[in-house]
Amino acid sequence: MITITPETTVREIAAAEAAAARVFESFGIDYCCGGRKPLAQACGERGVEAGAVLAALEEAMQQPQPDERDWSAEPLAALCRHIEDTHHVFTRSEMERIQGLAGKVVARHGADRAELGEIQERIDALQGELLPHLQREELMLFPYIASLERTRSAGETQASGGSVRNPIRVMIADHDAAAAEMAAIRKLSREYTPPQGACPTYRAFYAALAEFERDLHRHVHLENNILFPRAIALDEA
Template identity: 45%
Template sequence: MQTAVKQVRDLAIEQPSSVRVFESFGIDYCCGGRKPLEQVCEEQQISLPEILERLAEAADTTPQPTSPWTKASLEELATYIMDKCHAPTRTELQRLTALADKVHNRHGARHPELAHVQSLVQQILDEMMPHMEKEERVLFPYIVNLEQADQNGTSKPYAFFGNVAHPIAAMMAEHDIVGSALAEIRTLTNNYQLPDGACPTYYALYLTLTEFESLTHHHVHLENNILFPRAIELSGKE
């Protein structure tokens, strides 16, 4: 299938080097990734030939890890997400809330959008902290048990929530809330453009926000596009 008509999320799974290209164009490949590349380009006014060229370059120059997460065990993937996504998300959100408070207190009078940025950062923290707890305490252990039962040929583990698709739908709805809040911050800050004479804390806030956005896109991509579909497939197996 031609790259232009493929969904952005599928390109991110098939060609991991595409993620950096999508990030550089501000393309959401996780929550909003279920759209063909050509449609995303049209909506965001991005040149399709240019992005196709960049994708081809990235594929040529980046060693492909052959999408290890489509092959690795779900237990390995869940552990990776907890160690490499959840742990830094907790640390970075603490930093971000402190930075957003500080920058708002100092510069809010001249930059009224900072009040909104601060409240969105707080909203993301309030959403993500219990979200990751639910995944770590309930959903991920269940997915690991499901995989073990499949490997051992035993019956599927009991779950109070019924089919695994139910908590997964709830988690994906929460991802959407966080994804929208991050997109709103990007718009409010005009793609993280610093005002003239921005102080180092202002700079640190924007830098941390861009890094956090990349981390969250990667995190949500691994869950929405790989872990969750694989778990749903497993739960449907006889």
């Protein structure tokens, strides 16, 4: 268990404590792309009491977490497989479902609610960025990390040592771009709040977007805060 102070960065806390992600979600604190900030600063920018967040973190850390594996200790190949089998599968299927919902909601309500068309455009942009990104991870980066781990554990050195930083930098930039689209969607939808009396499809659309964002945060957290730093450390060991 790590000692958390106001100076500990959000990403250090999220990487060390699986339960922290839920706490950060509940306070609206960005623990993936914006996670490089010290806790006190992140709380200040979000307008929440650092003391309240610290108390919630401490409480969450006391609770047993039977369903969450500690990915800071598992093999990297297993972590890559977990990311693909859960987050990549979810991202692909949900993007398609969300686009279907967006089409229906825009057709029915787009004339009255100008933000809906803009949200739909942002979703298309997000999909255009995320799908090739998932493929680059699955076809290039993840297999490279797995082979790096195999050769390292066999005691061999890989000729291309030190080169994993570049593809990782590109992946992190993709994550930042996706986070920016998602933040714009959140704002346009007033934090995924449907208007009063909205139809079930409208509600389902916003609920799906909120769930998609939660999953994206967990997904990017596993990559930015755990997988990538561990791969770089292994590559440069």
